[in-house]
Each structure stands twice: as C-alpha cells, then as structure tokens.
Amino acid sequence: MLPLGSYLYLSGGVDYRLAALEKIQPKGELLDFEYYLGGVAISSRSLKNKTVLIHINEGSHDSKYLQRFYDQFKQSANIEFLQIVSDSLVQEEEGFNKVYSPTANAIMEAYSGKDIILVDTAMQVRSYYDLNDSTVNELVRDISVILPLKKKSSIKMKDR
Template identity: 30%
Template sequence: MSKLVSWIAVILLLCVVPFGSWLYLSKGLNYRKAALSELQVKDSLSISEDSLRILNNKTTVLVLNKEVKILDILGKINDQFKNSPSFQIMFKDSVGTYSYLPKGYLDERFLSYQGKDFILIDNKLQIRNSYNSDVPAIKKMVEHIAIILPRVKEADIIIKK
C-alpha cells in the first residue's frame, strides 16, 4: 500500500504540478497580452514641446474633469502608486498653464477625448487610453497603470569569490 502512495505522489509531482504551473502562467500571459492590446498607442504628444520635461519619462494620468468624486478617486489611485517615482497625476488645467506649450496645443490634441475624465500617457508621451469615471473603467485604468508603469530593475546577484 505504501508503494502505491509513493507512486501516486511521484506522478503528482512529475505531471500534475508542472501542468498546473503551466496553466497558471499561461493564463497570466494571456491576460497581459490582452491588456497590452488594449493599450496600443492611440496618439502621441511631441517630446520637443515638453521642454521642461514635466510629462516626459513619467507615466501620467491626465485628469480632464475636476469633479468631487473624481478627486476622491484620485486620492485612492495616488495612495496605490505613491511609491513609484515615475508616476504622476496631473490636471489638464495645470499642464495647460505652462508657457512652454503653444497656445491651444492641449485643447486641439484632446478634442477627440471629450466626454472622458482621464487620459493615460506613458513615459514616452504616448497616449495609451482614455477612461470615464465609472467603477469598471477606474478598475481597468488601475490595471493598465500597473502594466505600463516601468519596473525598477533589480540588482544583479554577484557571487563573491
């Protein structure tokens, strides 16, 4: 009887566990691929226009609306990503007041995003997606931020000799 239990344990370790791991990892990979397909570049801002580098090299959530419920949502998003040095939340009004941008540059650029509350801009000034302020859209935006936010490179393991 103990030989049967041993063989079952070996079969589990050699077949079932690797298959379960492969299944789990493939679901994660498919999820990431689907999310990246949603995050294809929709538009881009000119890097030469951002001479002060306020938006460049930062993943930015650009807020188009300043309603009270949106400000509450932004507080929660900021709490979640506050430890990331390459993440920022900016309001369209505050970005538009910078004198280095041509007059009306943002208004012309964001005309196609009327009715949306947020625009997600990656660290290369590419507009990835726009979102409303309803709960499913906010959840999707948080997922998308986590996907396109640049990861901090971990230090290499050095073997002492």
C-alpha cells in the first residue's frame, strides 16, 4: 500500500506543477535594457539564467507585499529583484534596485498598469500581477514553480 500511496502523492505533485506551468506560459521576451547602478552595468543579458521579479513603481504601493517577496526568496541565488521607478518618485524600497534609463522608461510604458512582472531564466515574461491581497499568494506560488531546481551535488570517489 505504501508504494501506491507514494506514487499517488508524487503524481499529484507532478500534475500540480504541470498545471501551474501551463497557466504561466511565456507571453513574450522582456524588452532589452541596460543601465548602470553604482558603476555596475545591469542589463537583460546579465540577468539571463535568473528568475527576475520586476516591480513597476508608478505610484506608492504598500511595501509589505514587496518585503514579503524579498524575505521569502532572498536566500535564493537564482532570483533577482528589480524595481523600475517613475521619474516623479524618489522613494526607495529596501532590497530593490532603482532603474533610471531610457530603456527603463520603455519598460514602464510597455507594461503600464502592471505592478509586478515575473520573468523566467530565458528572459520570457511569464505573467503580470497587481499588488493586492488576492494575487500575492498566486505570485509566490508562480515564483516557486519557475525557479530553477537546485542541482544536486554528485558523489565523488576518492582515489586510494
């Protein structure tokens, strides 16, 4: 009975993951961008192979949502948080970078009305989210689904 139970449990997890991936199909490639922050170049090319959470900040938002995402995923080396801030704003959110560049403005225009953009490791936009109570859990779940799985270290034999 235990092997059947294990199979059903694992099968349910696989089905859940496949259904979640189906829901967040790629919607197109993120616009190319490049800017300098503290003398370091950050571009869409430098973020490739990382999951990127972009916050389009066109006005004030409740930072508790942003802090929740940051706190939950800050230990992961495979996720980057990027905040694109409207020129009219001067607020900073801890843990987020501020982007000021012509290409950042193009991203703001292209995704106007969206608060959060979820981008996968191939720079494909997976989904858009508003910052509100009903979408926060959905976004956390979707981030978890597209984050690359940890690579397991292989066992190495010592030469004798």
